[in-house]
Amino acid sequence: MASGVLVFGEATDDGGLNPVTKELIAAGSNLGGPVTCVLAGTGVEGLAQECVAAGAGKVIVVDDPILTPYQGDAYIPMAERITKEVDPSVLLMGQTMMGRDLAPRLAQRFSTAVAMDCMALSMDGDQLIAERPCYGGSARARYKINGTPQMATLRAKAVEPLAPDSSRQGEIVRQDAGVTADQVRTKITDRRKEKAEGVRLEDATVVISGGRGLGGPEGFKELEDLAEIMGGAVGASRAVCDLGWYPVPTQVGLTGKVVTPDLYIAVGISGASQHMAGISSVKNIVAINKDADANIFKASRFGVVGDWKEIFPAFKEKVRELKSA
Amino acid sequence: MPHIICLAKQVPDPETPAAQFKVDEAAKKVIPVPGIQPVPSQFDTIGVEAALRIKDDVADTIITIVSLGPDSNRDTIKHSLAMGADEGVHINDPAVNDSDHWATAETLAAAIKKLEPYDLIIAGRQAVDWDMGVVGTTIAEILDLPSVTIAKDVKMADGTVTVERVLLDGFETVEAPTPCVVTVSNELGEPRYPQLRQIMQAAKKEVKTWTIADLGIDTPQNRTTLEALFVPDTSIETEFIEGESAQEIGEKLAVRLNEEKLI
């Protein structure tokens, strides 16, 4: 009988533990556990203990260069084999580049299903209940999965990690990937980073985002100034990324990044549901918009109705003054 | 002759104003808004654009549109044909029109098999109704094909598909042998808009209608149960900052945020 929770953790490009890993382990524990965590990649063994401290009862380390960077063809046979061995009742991944790609394909291998991008998970007896946004963030749906394992991908920051406890005991085992190069039909020929400097949007405690209301790419200079003063990051709406006013990786929303800062300042953004989908767990949203009926105000704790060009400079200078005081 | 299959779903217009978006919680369905017509799912129109760009280079490329859903889906197929696609296949069968994502993938895969040979299958990164993002990759698994997700550029030449993928903090170039599945994202760029002449031409292009019986498969089973559908209440009380001048308002905002220890 299938039992327990299997989670697929992830390392970041620079070799740290992707924070979603601890959130997945916590989510698995909340569902009743016990949690087995897979860590696959290159040089990931050193991260296993961190997973144990985060609540994993067992960590399966698969260290093999064939697994980095991620390619579906390399991961699937490995993930399929481990899933068969562990035979979990619930299987979780992050809603990451890997999770989006791997989860549906793995689900198909087991003739089961996966609820993608979940914000909340719970158990009803043996049944996983997976809650996720849909219709561009306008609605929420709750699913049951009629297959084994019951799979879900979890949105970043949807679940609090457990407090790390270095006295937790866990088993760490090593496995081979068991994948050969000829099984990998795709080939990565190039990888480029864009806009790597500064605070990462996903980690920032302050995010200042601009929309079409900025009137042009020049407006972002002002936002960058304030971000620098506040130690924050600059984001953008899809409208401005599509217009080429700001780089694609800064897009916040349904098809961009999910951000969770303490403070989110939206400048000239109307607040379409698809944008709000990226900031749904932010408690302090500040909106500056000249349209008093703009949707963004509905979810904002503070609002300013007016032309950002007139309001923002005074706001910025006052923040600078308060920060240096 | 290169053959590209583009999947295209029809969805309620995602630009429907928030105030008019309502769901029937008992039926677990979105209530259609009078006067707002369903539209082709945005990423699928982008998928057709990706296929047309390949066809712009290699003129004898054939593009087939496949759509599963009720009668109105014909409009989505016609739109793609007017953009420049060549043929349409409409899978229209009450047994599957309401399928979940997995049964949909099984049905579409069976239709794709019937359309062999093909070089490339293009799907949207996600359909903009349920935003699930699984059907493209699931079809790849069913048909045992390589897949590349979230593309911003797709090129095809000499049995190789070259894809620019959008990553979290950059881009990646991936090559896959044909046939393969690619899912596309909005970073690919604006889809072309059909001209009147093309719309008239599209009226003459063939759209086949297939049922499950035509596909020669048993009705695929759903693997999920939708337990609930609801509109979350995310509205909160807003404190509007007011003042005599823009200068004063801007400064007041900073002061209030400081009081709340937010800066």
Ligand SMILES: Cc1cc2nc3c(=O)[nH]c(=O)nc-3n(C[C@H](O)[C@H](O)[C@H](O)COP(=O)(O)OP(=O)(O)OC[C@H]3O[C@@H](n4cnc5c(N)ncnc54)[C@H](O)[C@@H]3O)c2cc1C
């Ligand atoms: C499938 C799908 C996925 C999507 N994914 C995303 C996503 O991930 N992220 C995203 O952001 N969007 C996404 N969108 C797009 C979304 O629906 C909106 O079109 C987009 O967010 C609008 O961007 P905006 O607010 O910058 O522009 P607009 O909607 O044009 O709003 C501009 C705002 O600026 C205000 N304004 C104008 N001038 C000024 C001024 N001088 N001072 C102050 N305010 C001013 C206006 O009142 C208006 O409210 C998606 C759409 C679809 C269909």
Ligand SMILES: Nc1ncnc2c1ncn2[C@@H]1O[C@H](COP(=O)(O)O)[C@@H](O)[C@H]1O
């Ligand atoms: N009913 C359908 N008919 C045609 N294509 C579909 C259908 N459902 C999903 N697709 C394709 O699969 C993609 C992803 O859909 P989904 O997994 O539902 O988010 C869509 O963008 C379409 O390209």
